[in-house]
Amino acid sequence: MNWRLETGLLAGVLCALLIPFSGHAADAASWDLFGYSIGDQYPFNDTTRIAVRGTQPSRLNRIVAQAPVKPDDIGQVLLITTPVSHTILKIGVQQPFASEEAARAFAGKYLRLFSAKYPGAEADLEVIGRRGRIRFSQEYELVMTLLEGSQVKGTDEPWVIELLYQAQPDSPTAGDLSILLDKEIDVMELRGQDTRGL
Numbered sequence: 001m002n003w004r005l006e007t008g009l010l011a012g013v014l015c016a017l018l019i020p021f022s023g024h025a026a027d028a029a030s031w032d033l034f035g036y037s038i039g040d041q042y043p044f045n046d047t048t049r050i051a052v053r054g055t056q057p058s059r060l061n062r063i064v065a066q067a068p069v070k071p072d073d074i075g076q077v078l079l080i081t082t083p084v085s086h087t088i089l090k091i092g093v094q095q096p097f098a099s100e101e102a103a104r105a106f107a108g109k110y111l112r113l114f115s116a117k118y119p120g121a122e123a124d125l126e127v128i129g130r131r132g133r134i135r136f137s138q139e140y141e142l143v144m145t146l147l148e149g150s151q152v153k154g155t156d157e158p159w160v161i162e163l164l165y166q167a168q169p170d171s172p173t174a175g176d177l178s179i180l181l182d183k184e185i186d187v188m189e190l191r192g193q194d195t196r197g198l
Contacts, residue, residue, distance in 0.1 A: 027118075028114070028117075028118060028136045028140060028142065028165065029118060029120075029121070029136040029137045029140065030137070030139075030140070031139075031140060031173075033091045033142075033165040034065065034068045034069055034070045034074075034077045034091055034093075034165075035065075035067065035068050035069035035070075036065060036068070036077070036079060036088055036091050037088065038088055038089065038090070038091065038140070038165070038166070038167060038173065038177075039087060039088065039173070039176075039177065040087070040088050041085050041086055041087050041088075042063060042079055042081050042086040042087075042088055044063075044086045047066070048063060048064075048066070049063065049064040049066075050062070050063055050064075051063065051064050051078060051153075051154065052153065059082075059083040059184070059185055059188055060080050060081065060082070060083070060089065060181075061080070061081045061082075061083060061086070062078050062079070062080055062081075063078065063079045063080075063081055063086070064076050064077075064078060064079075065077040065078065065079050065091075073106070074093055074095060075093065075095055075096075076093070077091065077092070077093055078091075078092045078093065078094065079091055079092075080092065082180060082181050082184045083184050083185070083188050084184040084187055084188065085180070085184065087177070087180060089166070089167075089177055089181070090164050090165060090166045091164075091165040091166075092162065092163055092164045092165065093161075093162070093163040094147075094152055094154075094155070094160050094161075094162050095160065095161045095162075095163075096149060096152075096155040096156075096157035096159070096160050097157055097158075097159040097160070097161065098157055098158065098159070099158075099159065100146070100158075100159050102159070103146055103159040103160070103161050104146065106161050107132060107144050107146060107161050110144065110163070111123060111124075111132050111134065111144060114134050114142060115134065118134070118136055121134050121135060121136045121137075122134070122135040123135070130145060130146040130147075131143065131144065131145050131146070132144040132145075135168065138168070138171060139167055139168060139171045139172070139173050140165065140166070140167060140168065140171075140173075141165075141166060141167075141168050142163060142164070142165045142166075143163075143164045143166070144161065144162070144163050144164075145161070145162045145164075146159065146160075146161060147159070147160045147161075147162055148160075
């Protein structure tokens with residue numbers, strides 16, 4: 001065997017060992033959507049745009065994602081994060097529309113696309129009663145809601161489709177994230193802190 005072939009094989013083996021093994025790629029069935037993952041800490045810095053700063057009691061921040069991976073017809077991606085560590089709790093979109101028909105067409109398109117990409121997911125394919133849902137796994141789901149524009153800050157359009165990717169409410173992931181949020185709220189509100197003389 002010549003040295004170039006041996007070197008190439010060795011490099012391939014080393015690369016394979018350095019790449020962490022995963023049974024499947026990160027996707028909506030596991031924790032990832034639009035290039036962000038639920039449970040990751042968002043890299044908060046001076047250029048981070050906060051769409052809505054959290055207030056009591058939840059103190060959740062709504063951050064405009066700086067580098068989302070998304071189709072062209074989706075506007076900005078919003079990340080709902082905890083107040084201290086900026087851990088991502090939900091990944092969302094609030095897409096405005098001039099008409100209810102256009103909003104429903106957008107919602108139907110994405111419910112069908114998600115259903116086709118994740119054929120094992122449980123899906124309600126129509127936005128009936130203004131809400132649709134795709135359950136990708138026992139842990140994660142996407143809730144799609146048709147809202148009147150007056151219910152959404154920052155839009156002048158009469159209709160908005162909201163997509164919220166989240167841990168299912170009764171899942172272990174949702175429980176862990178809830179515990180983290182409670183701890184961060186305690187820190188923000190100085191619960192359990194000795195503040196005598198301050």
